Amino acid sequence: MSYLFATATEEQAMLSRIGVDSIDQLLQQIPKPLQLDKLLDLPPALSEMELEQHLRQLASQSSGATSRMCFQGGGAYDHYIPSVVDEITGRGEYYTAYTPYQAEASQGTLQAFFEYQTMICQLTGMQVSNASLYEGGGSVSEATLMAMRTTGRTGRVVIAGALHPEYTQVLRTYVGHTSTEVIHIPVGSDGTVDLTKLAGAIDENTAAVIVQNPNFLGNIEDLAAIADLTHAKESLMVVSTDPISLGLLARPGELGADIVVAEGQSLGIPLQFGGPYLGILACRNDFIRRMPGRLIGETIDRTGGRCFVLSLQAREQHIRRDKATSNICTNQGLMALRATMFMAQMGPQGFKETAELCLQKAHYAARQIAAIPGYTILFSETPKFKEFVIQAPQSAPTLIEKVAKAGVDIGPALSQFAPIPGMPDTENLLLVAVTEQRTKAQIDHLVNLLK
């Protein structure tokens, strides 16, 4: 039978096989008010040639980061992707088998995940990494649940300052119907978490303190101080980080992080309408059995050859069902592969140079923007990496739109997110990020547009 269409005869054959007379009878169990009693409002069918022309015309209306100047921040960034990333991940062997269901038969893919885990550990300063989760926000929640399992505490989790508002939302969704209390500590006047308030909020029931660094506002938090406050109450510190920033900043593992998570989009994954992205999660060795998702291990086969296996899968959903460590039962294989190729290509030196370029260009841009009358860089005294908040003389969405018409993208406006405690609630605040890809001429162009 063709999968493309069902003729009246085929339809009848299927209905009689099930034992009903008509489609109406088949759908009887759906209550009448829920049934659509009219035809779908679709335009007439097109021939293949017409359809292709139509789609090309639609496609020509969209433009991406490659044809524009991207200064956008807020969790997804326009970083350079070496061409080798597309070349290797596009190979059929990888591309078609990105999530191996007969895992041990896909040695190449497993080896790539093994390398991914190794490099994520080196980058974050942690001892174990899983083979990826879906995206950064989910990773924050999974890390929080993991902290609950590890500490045996479910009473409270504490969000330290400017965590990405969408990550906060995901976390609240995960624990919203449980008895866990989510305490959100405001940012202080310097744009980082208020340490005094944080100290007061961490108690004996606190499973985790979640902190983003650099935080959502671009500022660098005092991770070591937060770790001390957290560990004083035997809670765990979950750090959500920007992997590129680790080319310059101390690794979270060295500053006391117990679980490190990240959005891995910066690692060789293009900006693409919000996904697919990559959830990174790494932790200390002691927590390995509380870790969600899959983990690739190395062993030897019966002839003594090096080989790779899916480890700890007995805890996954397909075996452990309702008692599984998490409801994550797969990983983001193809994106993890991109990250692997990206990290391998960049190497420690490449990471360092990229991070330095981001830092210097962002600081140049911030200085230039601050010099425009009417514009202020918020928290200008606080150390930053590649992103900062500006206060514009007009509403941020209007400004973003104006600049966009000239082919330059900035933002997002802070007003499009749920408010961050401690932040002034104003329409005029927006984020600007500057990656290694932006040239001085482009930054100067942006500055002119803002004037």
Place this chain on the structure above:
Amino acid sequence: MDLAALKYAKTHEWVAIEGDVATVGITDFAVQLLSDLVYIDLPKPGKALKVGESCGEVESVKAVSDVYAPLAGVVTETNPSLGDNTEPLSSDPFGNGWLIKMKVSDLSGLEQLLDRASYEKHCESEAH
């Protein structure tokens, strides 16, 4: 260990009682069923347990199984030689492979457990 002197739960835990202190482990039957053990997770001392409550996990290469509390009480001690090392459990489940000791709060719970003969019958029925 005199196996006939022990009490058994249908979920394959064994209990040796001495005063109000129970030593709990899992039986050789359970260990064989699980095969290839890789990890044992035990409760922290001080944890209060109800009868039938999950109080630990035994993980093999292909499965994770719960250990259920055969009696109500408070965990006083866990076997320090277990964890990543599963060898004592595989080689001597009724001796060196014991899992926890607990102070039993209600000794009448013992009456609900099986003796060796009934437990063997129960295993036979499960094996088929």
